[in-house]
Amino acid sequence: MTLPVHDLKLEMSLALVPTPTKLPQVRSFVRLQLRWWGLAEDVVDDGLAVVGELLANVVKHVGEGECGLSLRVCGGVLHIRVRDGSSVLPVAKWPVAHGVRECEEGRGLLIVDRLTDGAWGAERSPGGGKVVTCRLPLGRPSSAARGAAPHWHAFYWAGAAAPTGDEEADPDCPKPPAVNAASAAWVRKPATLHAARLADAAACLGWLERRLAADPPVARVPAPSLVGYARGELDHGERKLPLQWTTEDGRTVRLVLLACPSRSRAFRCPGPQTAK
Structure with a gap:
């Protein structure tokens, strides 16, 4: 019997030191992994956008230092988890003036929030640092x-x-x-x-x-x-x-x-x- 991807438990994890020059390579690796799992293209694209924004935040606000990226498909949801060494929790800077003008900082998290329908969060790790988690449903209809x-x-x-x-x-x-x-x-x-x-x-x-x-x-x-x-x-x-x-x-x-x-x-x- 062939199980649909929604019913499988697929996992991968990656330890890396993110830099601006390495981010395209990480995105390419994530794209190949999600496509190899058989996820729909709209989920692949949204997953890439979320991973890119989270890792860009690590590069910008944490700097050099090892971080962890993990992807997991379980229960019809793509779980994305990014761990870094900073204990400062990220904050989305919501638009002012009725959404006309965005803040310079925190705009990446607005994209993450929109893509995940608010299904994301961050918490400090007991041993130091923090973990940001996001959830993307696999069954969402494409555009x-x-x-x-x-x-x-x-x-x-x-x-x-x-x-x-x-x-x-x-x-x-x-x-x-x-x-x-x-x-x-x-x-x-x-x-x-x-x-x-x-x-x-x-x-x-x-x-x-x-x-x-x-x-x-x-x-x-x-x-x-x-x-x-x-x-x-x-x-x-x-x-x-x-x-x-x-x-x-x-x-x-x-x-x-x-x-x-x-x-x-x-x-x-x-x-x-x-x-x-």
Whole structure:
């Protein structure tokens, strides 16, 4: 008899010293592990987002030092557990002004809270340090199953200098949002940034090629290299893709491709737009 993945008890644990350069490797390992267990892609994507935010918090607030990551599937739930050596408990900094502007600190935990529907917590360990635990149900319907037609949105901007982190996270700033900004920043950005509504990855590449022709990059970053990189990321299943280059006249171009409905519920669709 073959048991569904909901009925299996699958576990893995990993000890690591997280650094910004190692986080992509950890994410790739987690993606392969969750897919090998046979989890649905929306659960894989949400699990990756949660793991990424928790480990990024360790890098930012704890610094170097060994931490532990464990994943466990049991009772129809993906359990995520991150242990580190700091006894300071994380706190989500909730938005002020009716959700218009997010705090600079604690936004990653807002994404974790949204993805887990509040099913996360932290406690101090008896021997020192703390443990953060999260729970993601496996049976949640995907975005496509909820009836929204899949498509892509493209955000395009060019200026004298790249936007700062504060500008990217400010919904009222007429510059492109950060790729990991909370969803309110996507929705509230000026409509002039929403350069296209595209049907699939092939349409995204065609749109990118037209943008590169309009704002050609400097010779050391040729347009075919940017297109090739984007093709590889999209073929790999990436749903949020930021790109940036410098034009021959010295301007900075920033664009973001966002799949809507995103498999990660932390990112809401910005609304209908017309391809340009």
